Amino acid sequence: MNGIKHLLSRLSLFLVFMLAFSTACKDDFNSSIPYVNVNFSINTVNHNGLNTVGFPVFFNGGYGGIAIINNGVSFYAYDITCPYEIDLNCRIEADGVIGTCPCCKTQYNLLDGGYVISGPSPEPLKQYRVNVSGSRLYITN
Template identity: 30%
Template sequence: MRNFFCFLLLLTFISCESDGNNQFCDIINNQTINLANPEFINLQVPAGWNYANGGPKGLILYNFGSSFKAFSRECPQLSCSNKMTVENDIKMVCPCDGAQFSILDGSPQTSGITNSVCEFRVIQVSGTVLNVTNY
């Protein structure tokens, strides 16, 4: 019986391989974004985006026309201390390794990258006020 238990324990450890996707998204305080603020004029049109405060390195907000998305500016590569940027209005780029991510869903667009960009929940409270929260 002892050998059987040892076998099961060994099998458990062997089957617990990491897939390399060890990213943890930071918890953020709720952020309120007023689209009437001139700082966010780009968010007032579909496909518009803007940087905003929130989280350890800020947020990237994107307007889908009928909804909004918010992504962390923190690179999925945890050792990177720089903020991600938006290039050509369609991709987010990590300046540390040049990895590219879709601004539509945060998915990696660079081969070999497995982690997506952290996404946060956006609730449109009124016509001009957004709340960004954790999921």
């Protein structure tokens, strides 16, 4: 009887760990912004703004354009289409580290995940992956 209890306790512990890890590994937020393939690289030497902390630099790509910002530790890349409006005429405008939608007035924190600071949007800005290798940034989804 003790053997069965021991086996059941180990099995339940295993199931708890599997459940925890299966939900913890999902790092992609399912954004309202339509999917567009993103796969390009940038040399930071050619874009001085990327060497400055808190200075977003804008590029073509993604659904409505991409803003890349250096937060001093890593880089973030966001689609600049507002996820509340999903309108190519409602692109996020940056004032330092705050991105604001000119249509709905939602404000986003560009230094730390594109999360909503204020406004009606229920979701953060769509993020793209940024991998760094030397002075090159690789932006993908």
